[in-house]
Amino acid sequence: RRMFNNAMYRMKKYRLVKVYYKDGEEVIEITEKGRKRLLKYEFDDMKIKKPKKWDKLWRIVIFDIPEKRKKVRNAINYKLKDLGFYPIQKSTFIFPYECRNEIDFVAEHFFARKYINYIVAKEIDNSEKLMKIFKI
Numbered sequence: 745r746r747m748f749n750n751a752m753y754r755m756k757k758y759r760l761v762k763v764y765y766k767d768g769e770e771v772i773e774i775t776e777k778g779r780k781r782l783l784k785y786e787f788d789d790m791k792i793k794k795p796k797k798w799d800k801l802w803r804i805v806i807f808d809i810p811e812k813r814k815k816v817r818n819a820i821n822y823k824l825k826d827l828g829f830y831p832i833q834k835s836t837f838i839f840p841y842e843c844r845n846e847i848d849f850v851a852e853h854f855f856a857r858k859y860i861n862y863i864v865a866k867e868i869d870n871s872e873k874l875m876k877i878f879k880i
Contacts, residue, residue, distance in 0.1 A: 804863040
């Protein structure tokens with residue numbers, strides 16, 4: 745109980761939650777700052793689940809982020825590699841498993857949705873090489 749109270753105190757102190765009473769009951773609500781902190785942790789720990797059987801579709805992520813947002817472009821490059829994507833060109837990455845939700849999350853995280861495209865393909869050149877890379 746003491747640990748919980750200490751955690752609540754810190755979260756209130758840093759304005760991650762707000763506590764108020766409504767209809768005689770105590771309400772704990774996460775603030776916008778708290779949501780951002782939560783999303784940061786989810787972003788850092790993000791993993792893509794690999795199904796037992798591959799559906800034989802390739803997921804291709806392409807993006808064209810302007811030079812003035814170079815840091816965002818570099819961060820997206822890093823995150824895609826961290827998630828296990830393979831770069832097939834400078835701003836084109838491939839992955840063999842469903843990952844649309846994760847890509848949408850990355851795009852929203854960096855406010856880059858309009859620069860990123862997600863493609864599902866049945867065939868791609870050099871698929872034997874890619875299958876070896878992904879151990880399929």
